[in-house]
Amino acid sequence: MRSPGRTKRFVSAVALVVTGALAVSACGGGSSGGKLVDGSWDDVVAAAEDEGKVAFYIGASADQAQRVVDAFNEKYPDIEVVIEAGGGDIVPRVETQMKTGTEGADVFMHADPAWYRAHEDELLTLSGPSGEGLRADAWIVPDKAVDVHGSPYSMFVWNTKMFPEGFSDWDDFLKPEVKGKLGFRADATKSAAGFLDFVETNVSEDYLERVGALKPKLYPSVVPITQAVAAGEVGATVAALPSVVKQLQASGAPLDFAYPDEGYGIEYVSAALENATHPNAAVVFMDFLLSTDGQESLNGDGYGVPARDGVEGALDPAGWTWQDSEKLTPDVLADWGRKLDRALK
Known part of the structure; x- marks a missing residue:
């Protein structure tokens, strides 16, 4: 986890080849009615495809979100992604959803690491293969929330x-x-x-x-x-x-x-919400977001700084001060x- 108050430096490193099996936490889904399956990663993917949908709320450009969605649907064509983009107004909307249990965001990405630390107990646990090999300081909340995009x-x-x-x-x-x-x-x-x-x-x-x-x-x-x-x-x-x-x-x-x-620069953090209506699709989407392909879709072509090393076309703003x-x-x-x-x- 990154220590608040210090300047972060990002340095290049060799790409990491990551393998492993996923064992998703068997904790219950949100009050909106969804449940994480208690089984293998294949079981989770099957449940995600049965849900058939994931709502991605992002406090950034909808165009950038679409890059991620296009890449995600190449791998998971049977899961529809609904993008909801906004600015500071998107935070109270998500918080209202979390308090009332109404349907809304399944995955939330926003430029405020402190928010995720404050809502640690309301985030789903991630323990998948794409969580391996991330930079140690990318985890904002261990096993739950990740700094996926430094802009x-x-x-x-x-x-x-x-x-x-x-x-x-x-x-x-x-x-x-x-x-x-x-x-x-x-x-x-x-x-x-x-x-x-x-x-x-x-x-x-x-x-x-x-x-x-x-x-x-x-x-x-x-x-x-x-x-x-x-x-x-x-x-x-x-x-x-x-x-x-x-x-x-x-x-x-x-x-x-x-x-x-x-x-x-500012750090965008992403997590799957504990009260997600589509919790299996949420953890599958998050796992993709943390993968090399997901990180390239989010940060490649000069769009930002990734959560893992070896992402082609990502920025390396060494010495910059981060929010x-x-x-x-x-x-x-x-x-x-x-x-x-x-x-x-």
Whole structure:
């Protein structure tokens, strides 16, 4: 498990070939009515195919989730995956489901490791073959929740028609020609507040105030900011996600990007929920997500940092600072909200 409060470093290593048998925990499924079978992995897969469905709730790009689903269905064509993507709003929806026992998420992926630690008793136990060979620090909750995707967040993105020379340094965004053309977040979620804390600590104590002087256009998350850059509504941003940028580039948007030498990233954790309506399909989906093929679909092509070594095309942002969600308490978030209000509004 990763220790909160320290900078994580990811290093390359040889690929690991993993084999083994799966013995799924025989604990009961959720109050929605599902039950994990007590048997072999083949029995679990058969039960998952009988369930025929798994609901994948993800606090990230739906396009990135679709990459995973497409790869999953190549191996398990008889299990339909329903994607529900969202931002910070998806957390209370999942929590309501967990409290009321209503149908909803079977597998939940979100950028807040602390949330999974706080809900350890409400997660299904995983003990399958794909759980073997993961990085030791990938397990956020041992045998239950995994850091499946490390995503850069400090990401310089610009519209190549508006800024053909691009941006290579934090100070490039403070130039007079950027005034009124910068997209910036308006709220202080954990991801955004952690980013602001990183900038204040590692870039400049008054960077937020200097950005405010440029009269940036404000948005509720990095997704609409990046879309606005692609559309030419604004010209650049200092925070984005590779999954969003790459999908827009693939559609022909005039975007380019660069990573700063000192960067900040967020960790997306995934787990199967104990009250899953389709618990067997949930553990089968999680097992695939942890496999080399699953990790490549989630992190390959430069999309992110994987939970295991040897994933082709994955990022290796050695030396980046990663979000410490434990220290981003409600009081800290409220304080950053007030700082944003003073600097930007």
